[in-house]
Amino acid sequence: MRHLSLLIKLWLYAHLGIAQVMDISGIVKDANTGEALPGAHVLVPSSFSKSNITNEKGYFFLKNLREGDTLIVTFIGYQERIFLASESRDSITILLQPGNVKLKEVMVKSAVLGAENFSFSKLTPIDIYQNPNSKADALVAVNTSASSTTTDENAAVSFRGASPNQTGYFLNGVPIKNPIKYAQLTNTGTLSIFNTDFLKKVTVFPGNPPLEYGQSTSGTIVLETADRFPSYWQQTASISLANLGYSARGEIGKQTFVGVFANYQFDEALKAVNPINFENINAFNSLDGGLLLSSHQKWGSLKFYQYGLWDNYNFQYRHPSYQNAFLQEAVRSISTLQWVQELNDWQINAVLGNSYLDKKISFGNLNFSEKDFDPYGALNFTWRKDNNLLKTGYSFWHQNNFREGRFPTYSYAMSPEHPSNQFSGEQSASSHELYTFYRKIWRNHSIGSGVRLGYLPELQKRLYSYQINYRYELSSSLKVKAGVGRYYQIRNTERAIDYAYQSSIDLHYSGPQWAIEQSFYYNFRQEKEQTKGAESRITYQPNSKIQLDQSLSYVSHNTRKDQWFIRSFAIYKPFSQWSLNASYQSFAGGNSALVSSASFNNELSVYAPFQSGKTLSFQPYSNLSLGINHLFAINGYTNGIAFISVTNLLDTKNSFDINYNFDYSQYDKMYLSRRSIYAGIIINLINKK
Template sequence: MRSVLVLVICSVYWNTVLFGQSCKSVSGFVTDATTGEALPGASVAGRGSVGQLADMVGSFSLPATTGDTLRITFIGYEPVELVIAACELKVTLNPLATDIEAVVIEGDRLITEEFAIRKLHRLDVYTNPSAKADPILAVNSTPFATTTDESANISLRGGSPAETGIFLNDVPIEDAVRYSQMNGIGTFSIFNTALIDEVQVYPGNPPMEFGNSTSGVIALYSDEQIPIRNSTQLSISLASLGAYHTRRVTNRSSLAFFSNVQSSALFNYINARALRGLKSFFSADAGFHYFSRISPTLSLKMFNYTLREAYRYQYVHPTMEGVFNQDRVRNFTVANLRKQLGSYSLSLNQGISFSSADYTFSSLDIESPAQNYYAALNLHRSTSHYQWKTGVVYEYKQSATRGKYPTYPYAYGQQFGSIPVNRQDNIGLLEWFGYYKHYIGNALTVGAGLRKNLPNDDIDYLSWQGNVNVRPARRWNINLSAGDYNKYILQHERNSKGYLLMSRQYSLDVTYLDRKFDLSMSLFRKNISRGGGREQLSGLELFGRVKLGDSWKTQLSVTSLNAHDDSGNGTAYNIGYFFRGNVEYKIQGIWTFTLVFLMREGSYYYPVDATVFHDDLQLFEPVYSNSPSRLPSYNTIDFGASRIFLLNDKLTAIAFINVANVADFRNVQSYSYNYDYTTRAEQLFSRRVVYFGIVLSF
């Protein structure tokens, strides 16, 4: 009896201690029980439909009182239910146990992974309003992006977009943009963010294991997680309707389907004043992603994508004005097979792509089909002291131009005639590469590599690369790299042929990173040779990001580029300043408000100095200046707001609204001229544009 009485008294005492603390709200962190890392996006559900998703550092805060029950879930982890005993909690989740054999396949990431300047994860893309949920546009908001237009064609550190290599699961993707014009410029990438697990960005000195790039690499990797339950995501916005569904096929495999339709009808109606030149656009795409752990040491991944699109815009030319039409279809497939053999990893990466684009405007009527085939067999060995990787790569590229061009580039109109064009350009490249890196203690890594082609049609080159990575203290990282890089460029214009683009680069990157501060400084220089012309470019990047408490975050980057050709004229990327920054404010991890700004010096263009009148044509031919002039400076401020709704433990909604160029700056993109080139009019980038939508996940 005495023992029972003591037990009752102890029970009352502990309940008083645990539940005597009255709370109106509860806050805390969700972390991995094994690694201690934060789990951003974990679902924390309270009474009824009250709940939220943990923010970027795994924190949450929601209305609740002591004695209530919380349910915390995260994909790939065992769910937890707990009774609130304090106003502040630390919740740890254990990885979900499975009944399959232990998986020992290592991800076939780049051997130079630690030399990447920035890594972006899926949540980084979704929470960046400038990215518009697009992984490539997310790169465009980083400090080393020097893109001078409002497109998904990314320039890294003053390199042209043609020099940037874009890879999906280690396979190069040519023309990775939607609504691509004849100059290759497009507005969005073709990648579905729901499929992307990580984006690695190398702004300079691209990894030697990848050819097809001379000025930076954007390497995207699809998700390899097998979901514990089937899930669906629906997205509805001002210009699109999309669906994404992923399901577990077996304990070892998963399959995802996605589709999206974009239409400009409502988008144009809401933004009619801002997009006067845009007549219409439409696209429909679909694809699938399959992943299978065939055995504990063997995995297979397949990705297929199909797209059809149309784009119409008002084109102004001195000889006529009308609607420019462009239509395009494309399909590509990427397959990856990986085999783990102890400390060795063998991988086979393949890709095949077909596309066809049609462009029509007055006397211009061009069809441009293209195809690409890629295959790479790589062997990678990794130990605690060193790594090496070697491989053989074959790539075949083909493009054609068929139809008719205006007889004179300065005279559009059926009355001026046209000339037929039937040109095809192709190249097959067989290359070998090898890369070795060595770990010297915990603070120093050195690496070097070569890449050589089998000489073909007078194309003979050798690329090399050297890297030194120093970590003098826990939060500091210093990268020093140099190299020669080569890439063969196929042309899509009427009188040009492909050429070898060569670039010698040197760069120094210093970073400091902790929970509150992210600081970096970069110095770089490039000597570029393309089609017989030469350019020299040097640059400086400064970047700082600071977290002010749990609610505020701000960042600022400053970039300066000095670029000239052999004649001493400034090139397109001779831009004295790029200022890019943002301020972000969060309310309990539910509301997010972001203000983004960009200011840069205007790009160079070549003005018309004089004209020549042709009596036979009865029109003027422009004579352009040999010295470039600058466009006015470019300035924009974008505003974004989003709200997370946790409707229940299975249904989540994210509503968002973005206002681009909220101050309605008149940024000049180019100039159009009247028939005799005596007057000119400004052609502007986008004015104020409103975009909103909602994403439902269940």
């Protein structure tokens, strides 16, 4: 009957002559998950020249259709949809049902976040790939947000004036320390250890993070790997100026999915294309890979993730006393195991994990190795009923660090023949922690509060954190959030404990074309450091072709120079499969301590510097970058994306430090990324069952 009705409508429109020319835009999504489907075909049988393929965000645009034209939407592994142009609006959402609907009898379960009262943002893999500055890296994408105060082009994230080591990182519920690689695509910017293609989402709390994620005195970044893959198999191959990669993922049984990936990063092509930008880098390369296995059965959802990395970085370093290659090498292993089960109004979430690091550093008389071994376990319970949410749980984290090697006796004497001290030592810290958080929604109001208690057996110390947050929904478009809290963090290498008090107010407005965010915050740390600041962000998307994003933030410090950040992003899609992006970032320049004089040490045959107490202030950072992406389809089973980007188009010399000559009479400025070109192509192959 559905198809008969369609034929009658087609006949009426064709014979009554009431057709009207129109343009149609929209997005194609998975009906179950709500995720966009890039590479879906939107066919117009009356004129295949008008047909289109959805871009990387699932969007399509059709021009000069006549009212009554038939549209057929297809995607491998999904049921096709047929409808009339007359039934559509200017912008529509098309939901496709997976073809294998019989597997819906078991729901995919993921841990409840319950973060509605907190100020947070979410990134999907598509958001990360579309970010013109991210280099397809999750943490680099986070570093372009209004809350980021990172000033060294590094993947380690700083939030709201805090240092990078105060940020908390969690992968599938397991805390991760130092989530960056040595191997670099720029002079200073490192990439993180997370594979974007296997991520489900990245949730960013720039301040006042949920207490279920402890060990953070600043913001927190929660990364989750995919819960499932399509029922068909998909293979992806990528090649760029600095990377070769391969991944495969799909279904291996009833509601059981597996994915594997491997990447090799090399330097030869990138250095050849950008000789000036990489003139001080001798070599960098890395090899990493991972396995993701998930199964969703009546006894619960189980997800296992294993990651491994070998990383090597060799760059030319000039010290006044010695000039040679600075070598860094690391081996990493990360394991996470997560189980989730629903029992009526309750959810149980159990997490096990371990992070292992073995790194070596060598330069002159500096030669040492460091090993970290950090097993972790947690058990969380969540109760949800009506407008009530209760979360409680226990976690155990054992951090073990071992260091040995030689360290320079004098910081100004670093050649191999200069004196050094032998060092060998091991430190460990265990923490037992309990937390409870309760949230109540009443009409347009929502209030939550929680407490986290910790005990450190080695130090015989008891710790506590607390938080209170409130959300008021003035309308469906305007929300206000406020939060205060006290947080603690354990630094294993020093066996030190940091405390921080955070308070913030966030306003969120979203309309059909506009989105506005405004934040004010005040943070106080035990070192008597106070920071207060404001963040503003405006996003404007008048249509499916144009998106503009502008952010401005200011941070005031009581102990150091104030900071300001300006970030502008623009995405323009002149054609359905092309995307042009531009970005401009600027922030206050840093400074470097100056040497007033130097005396010659006859015993060591080297100059010893004396600090003057003065500093050299650098010009503000400035970086204009451009990029082009092209999404293409070879056939119904193969598609891909090609990209090229130019970073620091104007070749601005952004200073971040200085380097003195042998007697400290002269110095040269050291720069962040110079102009560099990066390009590559990613091919996706779908194997239909």
